[in-house]
Amino acid sequence: MDKIDNVNAIEKLLDRLMLGWLLTSPDCLRPHHRLSPQLKSVSEMRDLIDRLWPYCSDEPTFTQSLANFQNQVVAKWKYLPNLPSAIKERALSAGGKFNNTVPDNENRTFELPVSVWWAPINETARSAGISAFVLKKLIEEKYIASKVFNDTGDDKKQHKFLMVNLDSVNELIGKLTQKAQPYNGKSSLTSIKHYPIEEIVRGVLSDKLPIYYKGKKIINQLYVLNVDTEKAKRKELRPDDALTVKEAGEVLHTYHSVVVDLINHGFLMEHDSSGSRRLLIKRDSLDRFKDKFIVIGSIAEELGENATNLAEKLAAVGITPQPDNTLVKIYLKKKLKDLDIQRIKSMASYDTKTGRKPSYNQENVSSLRVKNLILLIDKHGGITDFTRKFGGSEGTLSMMLRERKSFGNLAVRRMEKKVGLPEGWFDSRNNDSSKFK
Structure with missing residues (x-):
């Protein structure tokens, strides 16, 4: 009552009461949760104020209570060291105001409600010092309790959030x-978060997998020996007649997706020991494939060529892939037996079906000289091959072909001389492309 006529004092007191209410609520971390006094009965509000009043009536007591409450949170959830900062961030986002005064050592603290505390998955993961991905794996395997909450957001729409039981996370990490x-050996250790976490937890809890720590006993410093894990044991148990997709790709000089595509098309056979976590290939099917076929990437690497350009060059000399619906082109080795490698490497003009199509043609231009220029360039395999053979700028030539740059008398005479054409060729209507050099 001594503050009833002091508006500023009343506002500060109400701010402390609301902040204390938020911090001590088991729902404090829910994204859209709001404390709504108007939804409480008079008796509920009386009980709430009775609980908070001793710690909010003045600023020093409130500041001291906040500090001690943080210590209480740390003590209750000792394996979630970042939880206090997560709660504080939520309070700040809700409009809470904190006094940074350093408290004394009075033994005064808010009561920590005995209730189930739920938190969003991202905040829970950060509180424990792990990633949300790892936490989801543990939830999927039922090692950690969770449920979906419905909250109404600022947009007045219902939102669903996966919320995690803080006690269950703390208990599991504990x-x-x-x-x-403690580990005193010389072998290198790997963090448990680098493995299928559900396998690690299952092995540790069943006392089948030794676990070690370095420094503090927190989840970020828990390790296992690689050789002890199920992952390593699966690798050791791989049959001698099997290869992984990665190994097969290295043999064929190609990629993971290409190997899978070859399996789907029946060129390679999946091994009986293959599983959902690891795709294995029968070694003899790879040997048979290598004896009969070769992928374009292997040929291109051997010749130092671009794979796409090489495929077009091979098509130009009548060598087609078999079949033509695989992810990358594969060829029968017997078709390449008599391949003239030097001819392929020196080819400057060949049909192409890849890349951007030319945006110029004779029908779109009005100048006779430009029409003849298009005829000339097409004969030599396009702008790139033409400039590679006779020099000049691709950009300038492209603008001429689209009549955006003049192809005047001086340019015409220079072009005729450069290519070896008779004077006046570009002005003739009866040019014979078969006579080009």
Whole structure:
């Protein structure tokens, strides 16, 4: 009552009460959760104020209570070291105001409600020092409790959020750390987060997989020996007559997706030991494929050519892939037996079906000289091959072909001389392209 006529004092007191209410609510981390006094009964509000009043009536007491409450949160969820900062960030986003005064050592703190605390998956992961991806894996395997909350957002629409039980996360990490032992060996360790986490947890909790720690007993410093993991054991158990997709790709000088495509087309055979986590290929099917076929990437690497250009050059000399519906082109080796490599490497003019189509043609131009220029350039395989053979700028030539740059007398005479054409050729209506050099 001594503050009833002091508006500023009343506002500060109400701010402290609302902030204390938010921080001590088990729903404090829900994204759209709002504390709504108007939805509470008088008796509920009386009980709430009775609980908070001793810690909010003055600023020093409130500041001290906040500090001690943070210590209480750390003590309750000792394996979620970043939880206090997550709660504070949520309070700040909701409009909470914190006093940075350094508190004394009075033993005063807000009560920590005995209830189930739920938090969004991202905030929970950050509180524990792990990624949301790892946390989702543990939720999927039922090691951690979760449920979906519905909240109404600022847009007045319903939003669904996957919320995680903080106690279950804290308990699981606690079980892992309690089983961890200091490591004094010389072999290198790998963080448990670098493996299928559900396999690690299952192995540790069943005492089948030793777990170690370095420094502090926190999840970021829990490690296992690679040789002890199921992942390593699966690799060791791989049959001698099997290859991984990566190994097959290295043999064929191609990529993962190409190897999978060859399996789908029946050129390679999947091994009986192949599973959902690891695709294996029968070694003998790869040997048979290599004896009969070769992928364009292998030929291109051997010749130092671009694979796309090489395929077009091969088509120009009558060598077609078999079949033509695979992800990359494959060829029968017997068709390449008598291939003239030097001829292929020196080819400057060949039909192309890839890349951007020329945007110029004789029908779109009015100048006779430009029509003849198009005829000349097409004969030599396009702008790139023409400039490679006779020099000049591709950009300038392209503008001439689109009549955006003049192809005047001086340019015409120079072109005729450069290519070896008779004077006046560009002004003739009866040019014979078969006589080009």
